[in-house]
Every structure is written in C-alpha cells, then in structure tokens.
Amino acid sequence: MRDDITNIAIDDYLASLMPPRPAPLADLEREGYQKGWPLVGPVEGQLLYLLARMHGTREALEIGTATGYAATWLLRAIAPAGGRLTAIERDPARIALARTWVTRAGFGEQFTIHQGEWFSELGQLAGPYDLVFLDILRHLSGEGEALRALAMCVPLLRPGGLLIADNVLCNALVLEDDAAPTVRGIQEFNRAIMSHPELESVIVPLRDGVGICRRRDH
Numbered sequence: 001m002r003d004d005i006t007n008i009a010i011d012d013y014l015a016s017l018m019p020p021r022p023a024p025l026a027d028l029e030r031e032g033y034q035k036g037w038p039l040v041g042p043v044e045g046q047l048l049y050l051l052a053r054m055h056g057t058r059e060a061l062e063i064g065t066a067t068g069y070a071a072t073w074l075l076r077a078i079a080p081a082g083g084r085l086t087a088i089e090r091d092p093a094r095i096a097l098a099r100t101w102v103t104r105a106g107f108g109e110q111f112t113i114h115q116g117e118w119f120s121e122l123g124q125l126a127g128p129y130d131l132v133f134l135d136i137l138r139h140l141s142g143e144g145e146a147l148r149a150l151a152m153c154v155p156l157l158r159p160g161g162l163l164i165a166d167n168v169l170c171n172a173l174v175l176e177d178d179a180a181p182t183v184r185g186i187q188e189f190n191r192a193i194m195s196h197p198e199l200e201s202v203i204v205p206l207r208d209g210v211g212i213c214r215r216r217d218h
Contacts (some may be wrong), residue, residue, distance in 0.1 A: 011041075011043070011207060014043045015041065015042055015043055018042045018043060018046065021042060022105070024072065024101060024104045024105040024106075025042075025045075025069070025072055025073070025105065027104075028067060028068070028069055028072070028101050029041075029042065029069070032067055032069065037066065037067050037069075037097075038066050038067065039066075039067060039069045039070075040069060040070045040073075040135075040166060040207070041207060043206065043207070044070075044166070044206055044207055044210060045069065045070060045072075045073035046073070047204075047206065047210065048070060048073045048074055048077075048133065048164065049073045049074070049076055049077045050077075051131070051162060051164065051212070052074050052077035052078055052131055053077040053078075055130060055131060055162055056081075056130070057074075057077065057078045057083055057130040057131045057162075058078060058081065058082065058083040058084070058130055059083065059084060059086075059127075059128070059129050059130050059131075060074050060078055060083065060084070060085045060086070060129060060130060060131040060132070060133070061085070061086050061087070061088075061125070061127075061129045061131070061132045061133070061156065062074065062085060062086070062087040062088070062132075062133045062135065063087075063088050063118050063122070063132070063133065063134050063135060063136055063149070063153075064088065064089065064118065064134070064135035064136035064139070065087040065088070065089040065094065065095070065098045065113060065135075066089070066094050066097075066098065066135070067094065067097050067098060067101060068097065068098030068099070068100070068101040068102045068105075068111075069101070070133060070135065071085055071087055071098060071102055071107075071111065072101060072102055072105045072107065074131070074133065075102065075105065075107040075110055075111065076105075076107075078110075079107050079110045083110065084110045084111075084112065085107075085110060085111050085112070086112045086113075086114070086125070086129075087111065087112070087113040087114070088113070088114050088116070088118050088121045088122065089113060089114075089115060090115065090116060090117055090118070092115060095113055095115055098113060099111070099113065118136055118149065119148065119149075119152065122149075122152045122153070122156070123152070125156060126156075127155070127156035127157070127158070128156060128157060128158035128161065129156050129157055129158065129161060130157075130158060130161050130162070131161060131162045131163075131164065132153050132156060132157060132161070132162070132163045132164070133164045133165075133166070134149060134153060134163065134164065134165040134166070135165075135166045135167070136149065137149070137165060137166065137167045137168065137170075137182075137185070137186050137189065138167045138170060138182065138186075138208075139182075140182055140185055141181065141182065142181060142185065143181040143182075143184045143185045143188070144185065144188075145185055146185035146186055146188060146189035147185070147188055147189060147192055149189075150163075150189055150192055150193065150196075154196070154198055154199065154215065157215040158215070159215055159216065159217045159218055160214065160215060160217055161214070161215045162212065162213065162214055162215075163193075163199070163211075163212075163213040163214075163215070164210065164211065164212055164213075165189070165193070165210070165211035165213070166208065166209075166210060167186070167208045167209060168186060168189065168190055168203055168208075168209040168210065168211040169203070169205060169208055169209025170182075170183050170186050170208065170209070171208060174186055174187050174190065174209075189211075190203060190211065193211055193213050196213070197216075198215055198216050199213040199214065199215060199216065200213065200214045200216060201213040201214070
C-alpha cells in the first residue's frame with residue numbers, strides 16, 4: 001500500500017512541475033479528467049514531445065488514438081518542421097473526438113486517421129516511420145496479440161526509428177506469476193523488446209510504464 005501511495009505522490013509531484021500547457025491541451029486535460037477519458041498525462045506527453053523533437057521525427061504513427069491528447073503532443077513536436085502524424089482508431093466516437101481536439105490545437109492538416117482494427121490497418125501501411133507510438137497493449141484480449149503488434153510495428157520503422165509503447169507495466173500486474181491473458185501478453189512483449197535482435201530498448205517506470213525502443217541501423 002505504501003509503495004502505491006508513494007508512486008501516486010511521485011506522479012503528482014512530476015505533474016506539478018510541468019509548465020502550463022497551451023489552451024487546447026489544458027482544456028482537453030480538464031475535460032478528460034472530469035469525464036474519465038484515457039489520457040497519457042502531461043509528463044508522458046512531454047516525454048513523447050521531447051523524444052519526437054530530439055529524434056527529428058517527420059513521419060509518425062499512433063496506434064490507438066482515443067482523445068487525440070498524445071497525438072497533439074506529438075504534433076507539437078513534428079508539425080512545425082513539416083511532419084505528419086498518421087493514426088489508427090477503431091471507435092468512431094473517439095475518432096470524432098480526436099479530430100476535434102487536434103483541429104482545435106491547429107494541427108488538423110497534419111493529422112490523418114484511419115478507422116478500423118489495428119491489425120487490418122497496420123497491414124495496409126507501408127511506412128517507413130520515424131516514430132511509432134503503440135497505445136493499445138492494455139486493450140488486447142488474446143495473449144499473443146502484443147507480440148503480433150510488435151512483429152507488425154518493427155518492419156514499419158526506418159533504421160534508427162523509435163517504437164514507444166505505453167502501459168507496459170500494467171499497474172504492476174506484470175509482476176504476477178499467474179496473470180490474466182492480456183497481462184501475460186504484455187509480459188511477453190516486454191521480454192521480446194528487451195531481447196529483440198533488431199531493437200535497443202529500455203522500460204521507463206513513468207506512470208503505467210513506457211517502453212522505448214530504437215530500431216538498430218543495418
């Protein structure tokens with residue numbers, strides 16, 4: 001219990017250090033927290049922004065868009081240099097929500113979203129992408145789905161490209177020996193990114209865990 005309280009306190013502390021966000025992001029945070037929408041939060045948002053900007057990202061892909069919050073952080077980094085973000089989302093209501101907020105942030109022209117199941121849409125994309133943000137791990141039902149997502153994402157990355165995966169610690173459920181199928185899939189995903197011959201990876205215990213992987217140069 002004490003560890004849980006400490007982790008929450010650290011998350012709150014880090015969030016309190018963040019400078020004020022621009023109006024569209026601040027408004028989305030406020031409304032999202034009131035309505036219980038899934039948001040990566042400002043600290044992880046800033047991490048996405050910095051990684052994309054430092055990496056010189058021009059072409060990015062987001063798998064699982066939800067509200068458009070993470071998309072807006074990424075677009076803040078890449079759009080000024082002419083970058084674009086392609087997104088995949090299956091829920092029409094979330095697609096409408098994401099388009100609304102991304103457009104309000106001024107990035108509607110740099111944002112393309114495909115409606116459909118992630119595996120179907122991924123199979124139609126050619127890439128290469130400089131950065132892929134994978135944000136569906138906690139919503140996958142089958143144990144093998146996370147590894148399937150990894151296998152489909154890596155070839156879409158250019159050499160040196162980044163794969164960023166959210167929720168890789170799954171509220172610490174990855175520590176369980178007899179975990180549910182979704183959690184077992186994330187456990188396998190984590191082992192795979194850390195031993196993948198084409199990736200250099202690290203898992204950062206920020207919020208629900210962020211996996212950061214770089215595709216090796218060949």
